[in-house]
Amino acid sequence: MAGEIKLNDVSVATENAGTVTIAPNNVTFAANHAGIKAALNASGNPGIYACRAWVNFDGTTNTAGFCTILDSGNVSTVADSGTGLYVVNFATAMPDANYAVVVTGEDSSPGQGDAARGSSVRFNGRSASSVIIDNWGWTGSKVDIEMSVVIIH
Numbered sequence: 001m002a003g004e005i006k007l008n009d010v011s012v013a014t015e016n017a018g019t020v021t022i023a024p025n026n027v028t029f030a031a032n033h034a035g036i037k038a039a040l041n042a043s044g045n046p047g048i049y050a051c052r053a054w055v056n057f058d059g060t061t062n063t064a065g066f067c068t069i070l071d072s073g074n075v076s077t078v079a080d081s082g083t084g085l086y087v088v089n090f091a092t093a094m095p096d097a098n099y100a101v102v103v104t105g106e107d108s109s110p111g112q113g114d115a116a117r118g119s120s121v122r123f124n125g126r127s128a129s130s131v132i133i134d135n136w137g138w139t140g141s142k143v144d145i146e147m148s149v150v151i152i153h
Helices: 034-039
Strands: 003-007 010-016 019-022 027-030 053-063 066-073 075-080 085-090 101-106 120-126 130-136 147-152
Touching (some): 053 075, 053 085, 085 147
Antiparallel strands (some): 003 010, 053 147, 075 085, 120 130
């Protein structure tokens, strides 16, 4: 399963068949090389597993059907699909839909999606190209919230 690490949309490293290549000089080494683990303070097993995509977005904004992305990696857009319902689209698709999804959210408005008030931000569907996120306010109805964070691993 091949992978890529980008910094400001510039490819800085790729992985293919267990070999990592670092640009621009094409330095290669085994993907689970002990030197990499030591540099990241991750000695021993299991291996090192990088985040495949992440996004921090404002679910209360809507410009032409899309939320404002505050920052992201490997996310092209976040579609506003209705109150409290968002579709996070990946810039580069996942190999399959069996990835892990972590979501959380926060809103400073009373009665909205603050986890401390018992709301629920969760994913409710995924494919190789996107994941669907919804937010249920503590009142039991879907609500838009100021900040949602989605991590794909």
